[in-house]
Amino acid sequence: MATVLDLADRIGPDRVTTGAVASQIGVTQAALFRHFPTKAALWQAVAEHVAEGLATAWENALSLGDTPIVRLRALISAQFAQIDATPALPMLLFSRELNVTNTELRATFHGRLTTFHGLLATEIRTAQEAGVLRGDMPANDAAVLLTSLVQGVAIRWALGARDFDLRAEGLRLFDVQCRLLAAEGK
Amino acid sequence: MATVLDLADRIGPDRVTTGAVASQIGVTQAALFRHFPTKAALWQAVAEHVAEGLATAWENALSLGDTPIVRLRALISAQFAQIDATPALPMLLFSRELNVTNTELRATFHGRLTTFHGLLATEIRTAQEAGVLRGDMPANDAAVLLTSLVQGVAIRWALGARDFDLRAEGLRLFDVQCRLLAAEGK
DNA sequence: TGTTAGTTAGTGATCGGTCACAAACATACT
DNA sequence: AGTATGTTTGTGACCGATCACTAACTAACA
Numbered sequence: 315m316a317t318v319l320d321l322a323d324r325i326g327p328d329r330v331t332t333g334a335v336a337s338q339i340g341v342t343q344a345a346l347f348r349h350f351p352t353k354a355a356l357w358q359a360v361a362e363h364v365a366e367g368l369a370t371a372w373e374n375a376l377s378l379g380d381t382p383i384v385r386l387r388a389l390i391s392a393q394f395a396q397i398d399a400t401p402a403l404p405m406l407l408f409s410r411e412l413n414v415t416n417t418e419l420r421a422t423f424h425g426r427l428t429t430f431h432g433l434l435a436t437e438i439r440t441a442q443e444a445g446v447l448r449g450d451m452p453a454n455d456a457a458v459l460l461t462s463l464v465q466g467v468a469i470r471w472a473l474g475a476r477d478f479d480l481r482a483e484g485l486r487l488f489d490v491q492c493r494l495l496a497a498e499g500k
Numbered sequence: 501m502a503t504v505l506d507l508a509d510r511i512g513p514d515r516v517t518t519g520a521v522a523s524q525i526g527v528t529q530a531a532l533f534r535h536f537p538t539k540a541a542l543w544q545a546v547a548e549h550v551a552e553g554l555a556t557a558w559e560n561a562l563s564l565g566d567t568p569i570v571r572l573r574a575l576i577s578a579q580f581a582q583i584d585a586t587p588a589l590p591m592l593l594f595s596r597e598l599n600v601t602n603t604e605l606r607a608t609f610h611g612r613l614t615t616f617h618g619l620l621a622t623e624i625r626t627a628q629e630a631g632v633l634r635g636d637m638p639a640n641d642a643a644v645l646l647t648s649l650v651q652g653v654a655i656r657w658a659l660g661a662r663d664f665d666l667r668a669e670g671l672r673l674f675d676v677q678c679r680l681l682a683a684e685g686k
Numbered sequence: 687t688g689t690t691a692g693t694t695a696g697t698g699a700t701c702g703g704t705c706a707c708a709a710a711c712a713t714a715c716t
Numbered sequence: 717a718g719t720a721t722g723t724t725t726g727t728g729a730c731c732g733a734t735c736a737c738t739a740a741c742t743a744a745c746a
Contacts, residue, residue, distance in 0.1 A: 326596040328514045332736060345692055353736060407659065408594040410512040424659055455676045462652020466644065469651055473593065473610055490641045494680040518702060531726055539702065
C-alpha cells in the first residue's frame with residue numbers, strides 16, 4: 315500500500331498499474347492478486363488506510379490543545395502534516411480511480427472532508443462563544459474559509475515545484491486568517 | 501474540443517479516448533488524426549483554448565469595475581463563471597494528461613494561476629492604499645486567501661453532487677471574507 | 687501433507703496510431 | 717465546356733503495446 319501511494323505521487327494515481335506496483339515491490343505482477351482479489355480492492359485498502367490516518371491525526375490534534383484556537387491550529391497543522399506525508403492525497407481526490415471506478419470511495423473521502431469541516435466549525439463556535447473570535451459571522455462560513463485555505467495552499471504546493479515547506483507556509487497563512495477572524499477587542 | 505471538455509467532465513479527463521471523442525462527434529476514430537497529429541496535440545489545443553478563455557474573462561472583469569473592491573469581486577465572479585462553464589477544469593488541473601504526459605501544459609496552467617494571483621494582489625494593494633482594506637497584512641497573503649477561497653469552494657462543488665450554485669455560494673463567501681479584510685473604520 | 691506465496695505463461699479487451707483507399711471539391715489546362 | 721490533377725476529409729481494417737486478470741505449476745514451511 316505504501317508502494318501504491320509512492321507511485322501515485324510519482325507517476326500519478328491513474329498511471330499506477332499492477333505491473334508497476336509489483337515490480338517496485340520486487341515480485342511479479344501476478345503475485346499481487348494473491349493478496350488482493352482485484353485492483354479496485356487494492357485501492358480500497360489504500361484509501362481506507364489514508365482515511366484512518368486522517369481520522370487519528372484529527373483525534374490527536376483535538377486532544378492536545380486546551381483552547382479552541384490552539385485546537386484549531388493543531389487541526390490545520392495535522393492536515394498539512396498528513397498531506398506532506400502523503401503527497402499523492404490531493405491528486406488522489408481527483409483521480410479517476412476514486413471518482414469514476416470506485417463510487418463508494420468517493421463518498422468516503424467526501425464524508426471525511428465534511429467531518430473535518432464539522433470539527434473546525436465546532437471549535438470556531440466555541441471560540442466565538444468565548445469571545446475570542448468575532449461572532450458576527452456563521453461558524454460554518456469561517457470553517458469553509460479555513461478548509462479552503464488548506465486546500466488552496468496544498469494545491470499551490472502540489473501543482474508547483476513543492477519548493478516551500480507546506481506546513482510552515484500553511485500555518486503562517488492560518489495565523490493571518492486567524493487574525494482576521496479574531497474579535498476586534500482582543 | 502468542446503466534445504473533449506464535455507467528455508472530460510462526464511467520464512474523467514483520463515478516460516477521454518480518441519474513440520470516445522470521435523464517436524460522440526459522429527466520425528470514426530481515425531478521422532481525428534486528420535486534424536490533430538497526436539492525442540497530446542488535441543489536449544494541447546483544448547488547454548490553450550481554456551487558458552485563453554480564462555485570460556479574456558479576467559480582462560473583461562477588470563475593465564468593468566471602477567473601484568478595487570468591485571474589480572476584485574468581478575475577478576472572483578469571472579473565475580467561478582469559467583469553472584461553471586467548464587466543470588472539467590478542476591479535475592483537469594490534476595489529470596495525468598496535464599501533469600505527466602504534457603509537462604509544458606502544466607507550466608502553462610501554473611502560470612495562469614500565478615497571473616490570477618498577481619491580479620488579485622494588485623487590486624488588494626490598491627484597495628489598501630485607498631484605506632478600504634486593512635493595511636496590516638501583506639497583499640500577497642490576502643490574495644492567497646482569496647484564490648484559496650475559489651479553489652476550496654470549487655473543490656467542494658466538484659467533489660460533491662454539484663447541488664449548489666457555484667457562483668452564488670462563492671460570491672457569498674467572498675463577501676464574508678471581504679468583510680474580514682475590510683478596514684475596521686469603514 | 688496441506689497451506690501459503692510465489693512463479694511463468696498466457697488471455698481478452700482496449701488504447702493510440704497507421705495504412706490504403708474513396709468521395710467531394712477546387713484548380714488548371716486544352 | 718470538358719478533362720486531368722491535387723487537396724481535403726472521411727472510412728474501415730489493422731497493428732503493436734499495455735492493461736487487469738487467470739490458470740497451471742512449484743518451492744518453502746508447519
